[in-house]
Amino acid sequence: MLLSGRTHLIERWLIAATVLPLLSLLWRHYRLSNQLEQGEKSLGASVSELALAEELAGVGRWCIDLKTEEHRWSEEMRNIVGVASGVQPTDELLVELMPEGLSQLEVTLASHIKDTEAFRIEFEFENPRLGSRVLQACARNVFAQSGAREQVFMVVRDVTETYLQFAKAEQEKNTAMLEAEEAKRMANTDPLTGLANRRAAMAALDRAIVAARTEGEPLGLLVLDIDYFKAINDTHGHAVGDEVIVQVGRIASRCLRPGQLAARVGGEEFLVILPGVTPAATAGAAERLRLAIEAGTASAPIPQVTASIGHAMLEPYDTSLLLFARADDALYEAKREGRNRVARAA
Structure with a gap:
């Protein structure tokens, strides 16, 4: 009986020694399984939130494994490039979607092979639905412990619309500048002859007077009028x-x-500004112009005309208006003397 009791005790002890660690192991397994399940749920929620964030932000993930030459896209990346959900970026697909952009991408990535900081790249993509697009990526290299680059991770967005808006703004700016230049030109141009108008001529004469006095050079002015123009x-x-x-x-x-x-x-009145021209050369220019008008209109399919021309040289007391008035007085002196001639201002 005593031996039998001891045997039962030993059996119970053996059972306890076997079962208790097993129960403890099962409990630990249950806890780990529960933690793993919770972790998977949390990870799944994080992945879903990440995918939602990518969709809302309009950015996609593109990972390139340099060892296996495998490309991986997120769902939003597939949406950006215009392919169906779950489609894998095979070499054939990349060549189809990036006929020019793939070489751009490869060259750019090669130029950043040692970069440890993030870098920005742009490349072209053929979206099956939207056509040619420009993609911009913020990329970062992933290095092994040996220092070799293993992966390139990129966050990608479509910047085509931004480029189009910028191009449109540049075009509008250029158009506005051209229109402003044309308006300025028209404001300073005689619409009939295409020559400078009175406003532009007097401004040019002001500048010529300043330059002549600054440089100590002479300045001549011709004023001419077509004879008998009213007739x-x-x-x-x-x-x-x-x-x-x-x-x-x-x-x-x-x-x-x-x-x-x-x-x-004026109506039939013209002027000619002659910077750096001596009095003799100014008189000679006036006479050549008179002869050219007489001969030139004789050979043209219009009535032949002549011109009277007055010329003046810049004096120390002259303003642009006074210089013009002196040349104009000389013009009317030429008319009083019989027209088709040149007169010098007093």
Whole structure:
């Protein structure tokens, strides 16, 4: 009996020694399983939140494993490039979607092979639904302990619309600048002859006077008027009169040398600014212009005209208005002396 009791005790002890560790192991397994399940739920929720965040932000993930040459895309990345959910970025698909952009991407990644900081790259993509697109990526290298680059991780977004908006803004800016330049040109141009108008001519004369006095150079001015112009309008009409004015403007322009300016300052009145020209050269320029108008209109399909020209040199007391007035007085002196001649200002 005593032996039998001891045997039962030993059996119970053996059972306890076996079962208790097993129960403890089962409990630990249960806790670990529960923790793993909770972790998987938490991870799944985090992945879902990440996918939602990518969708809302319009960015996708692109990972390149350099060892296996495998590409991995997130769902939003697939949406950005225009392929169906779950489609894998195979080499064939990448070549199809990136006929030009793939080489751009490879060259750019190669140039950043040692970068330890994030870097930005751009490349072209052919979206099956939207056509050619420009993608921008913020990329970062992942290195092994040996220092070799193992992966490239990229966060990608489509910046095509941004580029189009920028291009549109640039085009609008350029258009506005061209329109402003054209408006400025029109404000300073005589619409009939294309020469400078009175406003532009007087501003140019102001500048020429300042330059002449600063550099100690002479400055000559011609003022000319078409003789008997009213009779041309009365006889042939204003359209023919306009043709005469245009032809005289062309002749005056052809007589110019570099740095000189011809302008129409009134109905049939013109002026010519001659920087750095001596009094003798100014008188010679006036006479050549008179002869050119007489000969040039004789050979043109318009009534032949002549011109009276007054010329003046810049004096120390002159302003632009006073210099112009002196040349204009000389012009009317030429008219009083019989027209088709040149007169020098006093």
